[in-house]
Amino acid sequence: MTATSVIDIALPQHDIGIREVAALSARAAYVLMCFTLCWGIFTATGWIRRLTGLQAIRSGHMILATMTVATGATHAVVFLLLREQGLSLGGITVPFGGLFRHGLGILGLEIMIAITLATSLKNYVNYRRWLRFHQLAYPAIAMVVIHSWYGAIANGHLGVTWLAGITVLTPAITLTALRLTPPNLLIKAGLLSPAPKAAPPQVAEPSPNGAINGYRNGSRKITVSVDNQRCRRYGICQAESPDLFQLLADGRLRYVRDPENGKRAGAQAAARSCPMQAIQLQEVRNR
Numbered sequence: 341m342t343a344t345s346v347i348d349i350a351l352p353q354h355d356i357g358i359r360e361v362a363a364l365s366a367r368a369a370y371v372l373m374c375f376t377l378c379w380g381i382f383t384a385t386g387w388i389r390r391l392t393g394l395q396a397i398r399s400g401h402m403i404l405a406t407m408t409v410a411t412g413a414t415h416a417v418v419f420l421l422l423r424e425q426g427l428s429l430g431g432i433t434v435p436f437g438g439l440f441r442h443g444l445g446i447l448g449l450e451i452m453i454a455i456t457l458a459t460s461l462k463n464y465v466n467y468r469r470w471l472r473f474h475q476l477a478y479p480a481i482a483m484v485v486i487h488s489w490y491g492a493i494a495n496g497h498l499g500v501t502w503l504a505g506i507t508v509l510t511p512a513i514t515l516t517a518l519r520l521t522p523p524n525l526l527i528k529a530g531l532l533s534p535a536p537k538a539a540p541p542q543v544a545e546p547s548p549n550g551a552i553n554g555y556r557n558g559s560r561k562i563t564v565s566v567d568n569q570r571c572r573r574y575g576i577c578q579a580e581s582p583d584l585f586q587l588l589a590d591g592r593l594r595y596v597r598d599p600e601n602g603k604r605a606g607a608q609a610a611a612r613s614c615p616m617q618a619i620q621l622q623e624v625r626n627r
Contacts, residue, residue: 370508412452572618607619
């Protein structure tokens with residue numbers, strides 16, 4: 341008879357069932373959390389826009405995040421129902437009131453809840469501040485991962501967590517590392533294609549009768565337009581080309597409609613990376 345079996349026998353059947361619910365909800369929250377992180381990175385980078393519809397890009401991340409918070413909250417609340425060794429409301433809401441691993445889990449979950457609630461305020465606050473607050477999800481996820489693994493060790497479930505936990509955690513860590521790595525390093529490593537070179541200066545050639553009717557070597561310039569119905573103010577265009585795109589404090593997007601020819605590469609990079617494909621470029625002839 342294992343030590344786990346002795347503990348189960350000593351507990352009433354009610355508490356055994358509650359602990360099973362807590363374990364199941366914890367595992368579901370862990371998997372959903374990793375999926376949410378991966379989908380969020382796909383959304384922010386635009387990597388997934390070719391695989392799904394535009395609306396699914398945004399709503400998919402929100403649905404996964406909501407499910408993650410719901411299952412994580414379920415994991416915490418069920419401990420209030422234990423008849424023996426039950427926790428109080430303060431025990432599941434106040435970080436670092438007990439074991440260190442419990443504190444990490446509580447703090448990580450509360451940050452995720454705050455980020456989820458703050459999503460509804462996105463259009464009413466400074467976008468950059470909202471984005472910085474949203475990025476707290478990275479340390480929150482790290483806290484929950486540590487909480488989960490130490491909890492698995494304490495409860496004798498490390499074998500299951502090692503197999504399933506590593507399977508879903510590895511792609512999440514890999515994508516996070518790629519997301520936070522500077523683009524120039526990714527280009528050197530061959531993981532990202534460099535931006536196309538800017539077109540050479542435009543030169544018009546006169547015809548024999550003196551009229552300018554021909555162009556050579558990049559005799560076209562580009563104009564930039566943004567579809568306001570598609571644009572969701574993610575700010576990726578500004579990250580790619582801050583000289584051409586700028587998010588204002590009130591959430592509006594300011595951009596240069598007729599960029600210089602030397603800014604062509606930046607405009608193309610911004611249009612290519614926009615997850616909503618809201619940026620359109622059009623080539624026109626210089627007159």
